[in-house]
Amino acid sequence: MDLLLTDLVMPRMGGAELADALSRAQPELKILFMTGHTDDATVLDRVSAGGADVIQKPFPNEALLVAIRRLLGPARASAA
Numbered sequence: 433m434d435l436l437l438t439d440l441v442m443p444r445m446g447g448a449e450l451a452d453a454l455s456r457a458q459p460e461l462k463i464l465f466m467t468g469h470t471d472d473a474t475v476l477d478r479v480s481a482g483g484a485d486v487i488q489k490p491f492p493n494e495a496l497l498v499a500i501r502r503l504l505g506p507a508r509a510s511a512a
Contacts, residue, residue: 440467462503
């Protein structure tokens with residue numbers, strides 16, 4: 433797996449916890465969080481402090497593609 437795209441706020445396990453668990457097993461994993469909680473400064477600060485990439489919902493398909501290309505590089509993203 434090259435990229436994890438996960439929502440920050442989910443039932444049972446949040447996206448940050450999921451990313452932490454998967455990163456331990458695969459340290460080179462790229463992570464892109466998405467969130468619609470633009471007013472939740474605590475959530476965004478936690479992600480920003482870790483240097484994580486975040487895309488705000490709602491987002492157009494092109495914005496998602498740009499974010500993925502930024503993380504994976506154009507050659508890898510176009511192969512997906």
